[in-house]
Amino acid sequence: MFVHNLRLGTHSLRRNPLLTALMIMSIGFGVAASMVTYAVFRAVSGDPIPQKSSQLFAPQIDNRGPQYNREGEPPDALNYTDAMALMRAHKAPRQTLLFQVGLSVTPEDSHRMPFKALGYATYGDFFPMFDVPFQYGNGWGAEQDNGREPVVVISRALNQKLFGGENSVGRRITLEDRQYRIVGVTENWDPKPRFFDMFSGNAYADPPQVYIPFTYAIDQRIDTYGNNNCGSDGKRGDDFDSWLRGECVWISPWVELNTADQVQAYRQFLDGYAEEQRKAGRFNWAPNNRLRDVHAWLEHEHAVPPESRISLSLALGFLVICLVNTIGLLLAKFMRRAPEIGVRRALGASRADIYHQFLAEAAMVGFAGGVLGLVLTGAGMFGVGLVFEPQIARLAHLDISLVLLTLLLAITATVLAAFYPTWRAAQVQPAWQLKSN
């Protein structure tokens, strides 16, 4: 029966090629516009670490007071004093601090030019906390953190560039003018957006190449390559030490908390710490801290570019218009066949038969629209590069799930749009149509 309905549908679609073409184009364009923008939206608003996003938290401490805060929000990073206090207190099962470093790599082969490698100064907990995958070796441990050792973890890409992809664990590399011992080589690891370093605006930056111990970096007075925010009246200070002691914020802290109790306890610890600072005379305002998990943090940091959201809203409106259009066209198409429906009904077809026939026809239109939409979506993906930074455009691509989603959306939307016209068609009175004939 279904096959019969499809055959009827094909016949009817062929009979009126202009209307059919209009419908297919309408659906195709609507679906394509929505899917292109959805792909961008998905690329920039996905969960970068789904398995752990509810266990990782970014603590924030207000070290400047209400007069410098925007809408009462504490700064998005910590200064050195508060960051070290969190590390010393050790109130979470795992915790790390990080700031961006940009180090020049000097290849052993003296014919090659030095080049820049960006990465992070951090603590050993970074690797297990963020589930960093390793190709060779591992991260470093507390021993290296405490010993302020010049060890380094490099990325697979950097290892490829320097050592041709061999296992380089145990070898040495020169960063700036210091020698480091390689302890691990990561797999290609690049969560997007880079939730742990939103503070420096690196959400969609190229993947990090090096990781060195935070303690060693501070010892060697390696400056941050990321942002440094001294508030509206703060000064950076005259030298490295006064900068460290000052109130400029530049360190992103992260803690891993596995249970609701641990989260609760950590909040209390933060408030207790701020209260302590107040008693010591450093803060003269009530504790104003935050503890946000990955989702809340990305939301707070506006990780999704406004362009993407605006275009998503407009594209949804676009899809709605195309559907309204399809309803109208289907109505015209179906009602034009009122006499035919009358004959079928008079010959004994039930309302259900009419529904089946017309919905099957609509589904075919939807499928054709979906195929066209798919082609247009593919073309649109090339256009994404025009609108967004290449880092984002790279992420928006046509994969299997997107292909299926496009077809599904097109068919579902068309069948939904067909309900009203079909209902009208099923209401056709056989007697009236026969009489008018």
Next chain:
Amino acid sequence: MLQIKPILAALKRHKAGTVLIALQIALTLAIVCNALFIISQRLDRVHRPTGLVESDLMAIQNRFVGTEENNAAPLIKADLVALRQLPGVQDVVAINSYPLRGGGWSTGVRTDVDAKDSKAHTTQYFGDEHTLASMGVRLVEGRNFRSDEIVEADPQAIPDPAAIIVSKALADKMYPDGHALGKTLYIGDSKKPSTIVGIVERLQVPWNGTWSDSFYENSLIQPVQLTSAFTNYLIRAKPGQLGDVLKAAPAALVKVNRMRVIPSDRGVRTFAEVREHAYKGDRGMAILMGVVCLVLLGITAAGIVGLTSFWVGQRRKQIGVRRALGATKHDILSYFLTENLLIGVAGVVIGALLAIAMNLWLVTQYEMARLSVPYVLVGVAALLLLGQGATLAPAMRASRVSPVEATRSV
């Protein structure tokens, strides 16, 4: 116009189709108005002048390797000497940033030493007496820096300069009476005054994001040569020689000193490339919105053609009767055009309200500007015309229906 009553009566029998066309017009108007508005805002930003003479200008991003972070002064000097000796080079400056670069320095400035809050926000450029000539900005009042005013400084400890050059926008903001030359400013939380010795016509900040819109022409040039290992060389080539300098300059730098990083990606750029990169997002957004609008209008027109054709087909017999009773072709044509106009007017009224509502929503969500009335009016006119255009073909077909149809059964 006499046909309005019968048209309304006829439309009552086609409620669904009427509502669908009106709805389609309304939604299209709402979205097209907002999209056009976004486009025009983007294009306004793209065409903002930087104040520079942008032709024959290029930039090199440089970072020295293996020097102490703040000991690069002699290296920068050697670079400048080498660059200035190149035959195609007219002038060069070593500077922390330049318009549209994306990153730079900013601070608050005050006119009153005791003021707690700054009076304006501004960017800070640190350069020498070659800054104005290299950038090609026009001095409208006062003078350029003298070479004896230039000091070398560690970026972490910049002395408050005695003399500064400001952009006209900043000068007017600080001294609205128009007499800023010779007056003083306090930079950041400094207690030492800096005297305005020169005012340039226009100089943009390094950023072009919406967050910097409130101060995008507030610039301040300080006579300071930063000694940081990171610097930008802004090079003005002699007219027509930019192509040669683009190749010769980086080669000359590497020849002076190999221990440096000039990023392969965007390390050496003409200013045209800087501009292109800075406004890529704005231009792309405008193109995307433009395409969306065109396709949307096309689809709406197609929808109107489809439904009107259906109506015409359905009413062939009635049309035939009217023709037989003496209606002219013109009467039939104007019947359908008037019908579409009535539906269109209903649609644009709802659409205008929707457009404003949608804009208000965008304003609250994304800090966008308020939609201005002309956009809505243009949209209204465009959609009414579109409706009339789309109705024309089916209406013509209707007008050609012969009176004989009256005698046929379907």
